[in-house]
Amino acid sequence: MSLNDALSIAMSGLRANQAAMSLVSSNVANAETPGYIRKSTDQVAVNSGNGSSVRTxxxxxxxxxxxxxxxxxxxxxxxxxxxxxxxxxQMQSLYGDPGSVGSLEYSFNALTTAVQALSTSADSQSARIGVLNAAQTLAQQLNSMTQGIQSLRSAAENGIKDSVTTANTLMKQIAKINNQLTANPQGGTSTDSNTAALLDQRDQYVTQLSQLMDIRVTTNGANQVTIFTGSGVQLVGNEAATLAFNAQGTVSAGTTWSADPSKSNLGSVVIEFPNGGSIDLTAAGAIKSGTIAAYTELRDKTLVEAQNQLDQFAASISSALSDKTTAGSVFPVPTVPPTALPAGTPTGFTLDVSQMKPGNVIHFTYTDTATNTQREISFMRVDDPSVLPLPNTATTDPNDTVIGLDFSSGFGSVLNQLNAALGGQATFSGTAGALTVVNNPAFSNVNAASVTVTQGPNDLSNGNPELALFTDSGTAYSGGISKSGSQMAGLAGRLTINNAIVADPSKLVVYSGSTAAGDTTRSALLLNQLNNASFTYSPATGTGSDTAPFKGTLSSYMRQFVGQQGAAADSAKQLADGQNVVLNTLDKKMADASGVNMDDEMAHLLSLQNAYSANARVMSTVNELYKTLMQAF
Incomplete structure (x- = not known):
């Protein structure tokens, strides 16, 4: 080996050591930098006629x-x-711990206790005031919970907006770096220092994007990435798509999202492609994970369901106290003494439907003689014909068929609608004050009939012990349906105490002009309804199902959905804790595999220093040899 070869080999070694030490210095300096990937030199051996050297x-x-x-x-x-x-x-904190002061359960139990006290001391002014105070507390509790739930929905709406803005920024940065990357002549993962730094930055952007949504990433030979949603919609290539979100300013119980833009009151995430075209990602369900998916699910499902639970509870407690169901009178009117009717005489019932309010129902049961099958039908009063026919959600009972009746065109029209609905199986006639339904013996046998009427805020001394203790912002709650939706929607936020009772607490006891002092008829009815009234609750509340809806008392329903919310919060926390454990474990694995270990870097630096010294000694020795040779000549 010539001295020139030795010198060349030593110099190549020094250059390689210098490059490696520079990377060690960079690794150490960026040991705590998020997203920084440990760097090393890519060296190859270069063979010459008399030896080999190294090249970075x-x-x-x-x-x-x-x-x-x-x-x-x-x-x-x-x-x-x-x-x-x-x-x-946060939502769980709105419900409070079961039984604790300030919880929904505590407020309901306080009302029940106050009404019980009134039922034993009906002439006590303090007992009457106690009922009003307890009712007011319960109404305010429901109002506050509604406000809290809608505030969370509003936060989710704004969260989607902010996430979309962040995602657009990240996607543009990723596309920009893609365009800065050129074909890599070395192939594989080798690149220069500046490009390596760009890749670190790009990967950090991609990881931040993955927190917002589920993504799939592919990489080509030039280290450029193409990013898709988990469902396969391309987000980034050499150009970035743009996410648009039409955020709404106000979110309330009445604002809901719909896949039909003409019916939606809330924003959708829409992807707009660089070359034209767009996809509604929210409607397509294309984003299934990340914060955007969580915000969307909370806004449109979880929190809506929670609001439905409160609204159903508010509606049930209102109806339990104010609705009066009256069974129909037998038709024909029995004679005294009773005489047998001629065979084949139509029989049925007579009902007074003159006091029905929108949402009140005429209900009857009949047996289909052809199949001997018993059927349930409810006719609901509707004053807005634009909502007809009523949706299937108009009833919570899978055995009940609800048909809407347009009362806006007079009672003659109502009779025509009733007769048309049953197609001759039964016949309706009479007036609003005496509506008669009779069977057609060849087709059906009418077994029972009734009408449910809601007592209005001022119907306090009409002889009915039922009363409207709670109102819908001062008006009667009767469960009506109009083009603006169901009256039940958002009721928990509008529930108030009847001002007429606040002005005259004696109406908690006095229900007619002849009510005796200390009469407990009304207070006993209120207590019985609070404790025993049973309702079938909509599956939209998350309790029960379409085929087997939850049925129970007010307290059992309240315990059901409060318990569900507590269980959901606990389950979500356990899932989040478990997910964070997995994420932290992977973070550690990533740090071990690709992060900077200071001990390893120091050991590597020491090795490089030794190699540098060895190469320097070779160069020094070659230099001395050259001097000796020169002196010899």
């Missing part, structure tokens, strides 16, 4: 791509789970 051809990122892909998936899951847990914990 680029920089390697010590990246474990498999762990990185797992980390992004779990980042999406953790973002979804943590956000959902946070919201459910």
């Amino acid at each position: 051809v680029g920089v390697n990122r010590e990246l474990d791509q498999y762990i990185q892909a797992q980390l992004r998936t779990e980042t999406s899951g953790a973002g979804y789970a943590s956000l959902r847990s946070s919201f459910l914990q």
